[in-house]
Amino acid sequence: MRSFLSFLLFFHVSHCFAEEYDLVLNNGRLMDPATNLDAVRHIGIREGKIAAISETPLAGKETLNVKGHVVAPGFIDLHAHGQTTSDMQIKACDGVTTALDLEAGVYPVAAWYRSMEGTATLNYGATVGHIAARFAAFHPGLEIGHWAVNRAKVAGLGAKPDGANKRATDKELKLMGDAINHGLDEGALGIGFGINYTPAAAPSEIESMFRIATERKVPAFVHTRAFGLAAIQEAITEAKTAGAALHIVHVGSSAIGAMREVLKLIDASKAAGMDISTEVYPYTAASTVLESAMFNPGWQDNLKIDYGDLAWAATGERLTQESFERYRKQGGWVIIYMMKDENVEMAIAHPGVMIASDGVPFIDGKGHPRGAGTFARVLGHYSREKKLLPLMEALAKMTILPARRLEGYVPMMKGKGRIALGADADITVFDPTTVIDRATFESPTAPSAGIPHVIVNGVPVVRDGNLVKEARPGRAVRITP
Numbered sequence: 001m002r003s004f005l006s007f008l009l010f011f012h013v014s015h016c017f018a019e020e021y022d023l024v025l026n027n028g029r030l031m032d033p034a035t036n037l038d039a040v041r042h043i044g045i046r047e048g049k050i051a052a053i054s055e056t057p058l059a060g061k062e063t064l065n066v067k068g069h070v071v072a073p074g075f076i077d078l079h080a081h082g083q084t085t086s087d088m089q090i091k092a093c094d095g096v097t098t099a100l101d102l103e104a105g106v107y108p109v110a111a112w113y114r115s116m117e118g119t120a121t122l123n124y125g126a127t128v129g130h131i132a133a134r135f136a137a138f139h140p141g142l143e144i145g146h147w148a149v150n151r152a153k154v155a156g157l158g159a160k161p162d163g164a165n166k167r168a169t170d171k172e173l174k175l176m177g178d179a180i181n182h183g184l185d186e187g188a189l190g191i192g193f194g195i196n197y198t199p200a201a202a203p204s205e206i207e208s209m210f211r212i213a214t215e216r217k218v219p220a221f222v223h224t225r226a227f228g229l230a231a232i233q234e235a236i237t238e239a240k241t242a243g244a245a246l247h248i249v250h251v252g253s254s255a256i257g258a259m260r261e262v263l264k265l266i267d268a269s270k271a272a273g274m275d276i277s278t279e280v281y282p283y284t285a286a287s288t289v290l291e292s293a294m295f296n297p298g299w300q301d302n303l304k305i306d307y308g309d310l311a312w313a314a315t316g317e318r319l320t321q322e323s324f325e326r327y328r329k330q331g332g333w334v335i336i337y338m339m340k341d342e343n344v345e346m347a348i349a350h351p352g353v354m355i356a357s358d359g360v361p362f363i364d365g366k367g368h369p370r371g372a373g374t375f376a377r378v379l380g381h382y383s384r385e386k387k388l389l390p391l392m393e394a395l396a397k398m399t400i401l402p403a404r405r406l407e408g409y410v411p412m413m414k415g416k417g418r419i420a421l422g423a424d425a426d427i428t429v430f431d432p433t434t435v436i437d438r439a440t441f442e443s444p445t446a447p448s449a450g451i452p453h454v455i456v457n458g459v460p461v462v463r464d465g466n467l468v469k470e471a472r473p474g475r476a477v478r479i480t481p
């Protein structure tokens with residue numbers, strides 16, 4: 001009997017030795033913020049999963065020697081509007097392996113997920129968007145889909161469309177609520193809000209939509225009604241009343257000058273037991289579409305800026321009252337110079353604040369550099385050059401923290417944001433001495449440097465510093481697999 005067991009054991013062990021890894025990363029400096037491990041380790045990948053983390057080098061069908069480089073969990077971007085293949089390829093060069101649009105979101109949901117199948121360089125996903133659900137309630141038959149991409153469908157409704165500018169009656173509230181519930185049934189990653197873009201949505205409307213978030217045990221991801229402390233306080237009060245978990249998007253542009261007070265308020269709410277979180281992108285200019293309700297009369301007071309603080313993204317020209325009116329009729333993206341570096345830095349360094357890009361779709365190579373350089377900029381400029389925060393902490397803000405934000409209700413996120421046995425092989429390899437963003441407002445799609453390998457579900461999408469153009473290993477992230 002004993003010898004038979006020994007035989008089985010021997011057979012099993014030799015079988016393991018005989019197995020090859022599909023891909024091996026040897027000699028790298030593993031940095032895993034989930035465990036704080038910072039040591040040389042060798043990683044074996046098999047069938048898209050991390051199958052070995054070894055103290056001795058491994059052999060595989062393909063081997064990359066990553067000596068001198070950091071091997072980190074792939075970066076998770078909770079705020080990525082750009083979901084086309086080319087937008088994703090630009091983000092891949094910045095170390096991103098999962099790109100989710102949780103703010104604006106989509107509606108209808110299942111059709112959007114279907115449209116993404118087989119097209120995705122990175123793992124993708126979205127919330128059900130209150131904006132699109134609201135427009136569908138006021139404009140029957142209007143299916144916006146992905147709001148950030150299909151804004152032309154809204155532009156066709158005239159200067160002040162009902163979907164953004166009309167109070168909802170019980171009828172529209174019911175339609176909206178049904179739409180949001182339907183989107184969650186189809187696996188959406190929570191409920192996304194851009195209250196600033198739907199100014200007629202009363203606090204009572206937002207509260208009743210937050211109540212759906214509570215019932216369905218998902219967070220509300222919110223771009224607040226306006227900028228500054230009062231608007232963030234309003235969202236927190238509504239979420240508390242409804243009992244909903246709340247994520248405030250892009251705290252840099254949401255808080256603007258009130259950063260210290262806003263971070264204090266969020267920390268105090270958290271200490272009092274609220275499920276609340278926030279994120280920041282590392283730039284002092286924002287970007288959105290000029291025809292949106294954000295630029296309804298009164299925008300100068302709301303944003304505390306004037307015409308000259310806006311630049312037309314397609315040309316870079318600063319606006320005047322005349323060109324503002326002309327371009328608003330035409331529709332298109334603007335860059336908004338509205339933040340101070342000291343406030344953005346305060347958010348980046350603040351414990352618990354995640355890094356997310358808010359990258360908008362690039363059109364003919366124009367747009368905001370945050371869609372291309374956010375993650376390398378935090379690692380290279382803010383962590384290495386300005387010593388604003390240690391590298392491990394910077395990595396946590398783009399890996400394990402966003403994974404944990406979702407994994408309570410999206411089980412597949414437990415396999416992301418960490419280097420662990422059995423986890424998805426989403427891995428970013430970078431040189432800590434050279435990693436840096438290259439994208440600028442003049443050249444917004446310039447790829448980040450110092451990130452030689454980016455692996456999604458075991459498949460390199462960036463290899464030896466080059467984009468693997470044909471790679472499409474991205475999978476859907478949704479509540480129901």
Ligand SMILES: [Zn+2]
Pocket residue numbers: 103194223249250
């Ligand atoms: Zn926003």
